[in-house]
Amino acid sequence: MLYRIEGIVIRSMDYGEGNKIITLCTKSHGKVGVLVRGAKKVRSRHGAATQLFTFGEYVFFRGMGSIGTLNACEITEPNHTLREQLHLAAYASYVVELVDRALQDEESGGAMFDQLLAYMRAIREGKDAQVTTHIFEMKLCQAVGVAPSVDSCVVCGRTDELTGFGWRLGGAICSRCRPREHGRYVCSGNILKLMQVFIKTDLRRLGDITLKQETKLQLRDCMRGYMDTHIGVRCKSLQFLEQMEKYDLAPLPSMTEKEAEEQEGNGGD
Numbered sequence: 001m002l003y004r005i006e007g008i009v010i011r012s013m014d015y016g017e018g019n020k021i022i023t024l025c026t027k028s029h030g031k032v033g034v035l036v037r038g039a040k041k042v043r044s045r046h047g048a049a050t051q052l053f054t055f056g057e058y059v060f061f062r063g064m065g066s067i068g069t070l071n072a073c074e075i076t077e078p079n080h081t082l083r084e085q086l087h088l089a090a091y092a093s094y095v096v097e098l099v100d101r102a103l104q105d106e107e108s109g110g111a112m113f114d115q116l117l118a119y120m121r122a123i124r125e126g127k128d129a130q131v132t133t134h135i136f137e138m139k140l141c142q143a144v145g146v147a148p149s150v151d152s153c154v155v156c157g158r159t160d161e162l163t164g165f166g167w168r169l170g171g172a173i174c175s176r177c178r179p180r181e182h183g184r185y186v187c188s189g190n191i192l193k194l195m196q197v198f199i200k201t202d203l204r205r206l207g208d209i210t211l212k213q214e215t216k217l218q219l220r221d222c223m224r225g226y227m228d229t230h231i232g233v234r235c236k237s238l239q240f241l242e243q244m245e246k247y248d249l250a251p252l253p254s255m256t257e258k259e260a261e262e263q264e265g266n267g268g269d
């Protein structure tokens, strides 16, 4: 059967002599594997179609129970920027690996397709890649049914006096229950507020996000703890991202030296 499907390349691996197998995230068919013959040849017309983050319309033939074979591809968004800028490549590689590993075939494909496409557009257009990535993580948690409880205490259920976010427990935590959870697993009320916003955010309608560097660090630790505990998929690309963050996090690339100095002078306020 011949398929004509819009998809985003979330994985691309070499296969045999000069071929590649790509995994597409699609809206209608979830995750789809497609064999691209001769993709590694210098003059292959399909080379670009197999690059990570490429979004296009893929035409492929697939028999019963077998992998598809690419016939043609019309690229809509090549997303060069996401491959060429190290900073963006690190975040986007993590996000596509997360989609690939956390979602089963066909499952939640549709919802994540829209969010993934919007994610790539957002970071390409200069939205804060780290924060946008955390919002995407939240969308993924929602899609697979492990979203945190953000409007009531995850321990006792009360909806008032929510003063922190317990990432290990998986949600908001009230002033009474908070002392019972070890401090290292609890983030501040500010982080809880961000979680409440993230859970309602649709990446297709993402506004501008500006967070203080200190908040971003807290947010990162909180989300990493949350993802490790509740999604439990350790992505290989996360290692690279963490390495990059280690060197990158001092002044942000978007911040001038003067702004960074001012921020330090204010003690992060």
Ligand SMILES: [Zn+2]
Residues within 6 Å of the ligand: 153, 154, 155, 156, 157, 158, 173, 174, 175, 176, 177, 178
């Ligand atoms: Zn409580």
